[in-house]
Amino acid sequence: SQKIEQNSEALNIQEGKTATLTCNYTNYSPAYLQWYRQDPGRGPVFLLLIRENEKEKRKERLKVTFDTTLKQSLFHITASQPADSATYLCALDNGGATNKLIFGTGTLLAVQP
Amino acid sequence: GAGVSQTPSNKVTEKGKYVELRCDPISGHTALYWYRQSLGQGPEFLIYFQGTGAADDSGLPNDRFFAVRPEGSVSTLKIQRTERGDSAVYLCASSLQGNTDTQYFGPGTRLTVL
Numbered sequence: 001s002q003k004i005e006q007n008s009e010a011l012n013i014q015e016g017k018t019a020t021l022t023c024n025y026t027n028y029s030p031a032y033l034q035w036y037r038q039d040p041g042r043g044p045v046f047l048l049l050i051r052e053n054e055k056e057k058r059k060e061r062l063k064v065t066f067d068t069t070l071k072q073s074l075f076h077i078t079a080s081q082p083a084d085s086a087t088y089l090c091a092l093d094n095g096g097a098t099n100k101l102i103f104g105t106g107t108l109l110a111v112q113p
Numbered sequence: 114g115a116g117v118s119q120t121p122s123n124k125v126t127e128k129g130k131y132v133e134l135r136c137d138p139i140s141g142h143t144a145l146y147w148y149r150q151s152l153g154q155g156p157e158f159l160i161y162f163q164g165t166g167a168a169d170d171s172g173l174p175n176d177r178f179f180a181v182r183p184e185g186s187v188s189t190l191k192i193q194r195t196e197r198g199d200s201a202v203y204l205c206a207s208s209l210q211g212n213t214d215t216q217y218f219g220p221g222t223r224l225t226v227l
Contacts, residue, residue: 004155031213032213041220042220042221043117043204043206043218043219043220043221044156044204044218045218046215046216046217049213049215089155089156091155093213094158098161098163098168098169098211099144099146099161099208099211099212099213099214099216100146100158100161100169100171100172101146101148101156101158101216102158103148103155103156103157104155105153105154105155106154106155
């Protein structure tokens with residue numbers, strides 16, 4: 001069956017360190033993968049999109065990698081700050097004509113000051 | 114408006130009642146999506162509109178759920194004969210045209226069915 005897995009446990013790190021979040025998928029062949037941030041009581045906010053032919057994408061303190069052989073994406077936040085504390089969701093396209101997104105369950109990141 | 118808005122922000126209803134949830138997308142966005150998010154889960158796709166037509170309604174769980182977008186802007190998600198299992202946050206998102214365009218999400222409507 002199709003599945004998207006993210007770290008189910010919360011990730012606690014110290015301010016200034018690099019946070020690394022994992023997204024693994026099975027039985028999908030996505031053309032692209034996206035990462036979103038979600039704060040409590042709010043909708044997800046788009047962060048980065050990486051396509052299947054891209055290995056790495058960067059945006060300020062964020063970096064995403066995409067390995068279609070391993071079926072895995074890693075999401076890194078460097079020099080993390082308490083304000084980075086949130087739930088981070090990965091999402092795949094379903095390979096169809098629409099931009100229907102299939103989301104993982106999300107990983108809660110807590111950055112301690 | 115500046116972003117996607119959804120009303121009401123909270124809705125409490127009794128089992129068996131009918132509810133309507135409204136979404137105002139970003140002006141000019143032709144693509145509109147509805148998702149449902151249960152506690153501790155990621156959003157789950159329900160339906161996608163391109164303009165006025167439902168281009169993909171494969172995520173609607175059953176025939177109690179229906180959505181419309183008559184003028185290609187505002188959309189209403191309608192749930193008949195609500196059940197306790199329908200309790201969740203219903204999220205709406207819009208994008209400029211669809212495809213790989215960024216989806217902008219609203220704050221959601223929290224539906225509680227007693």
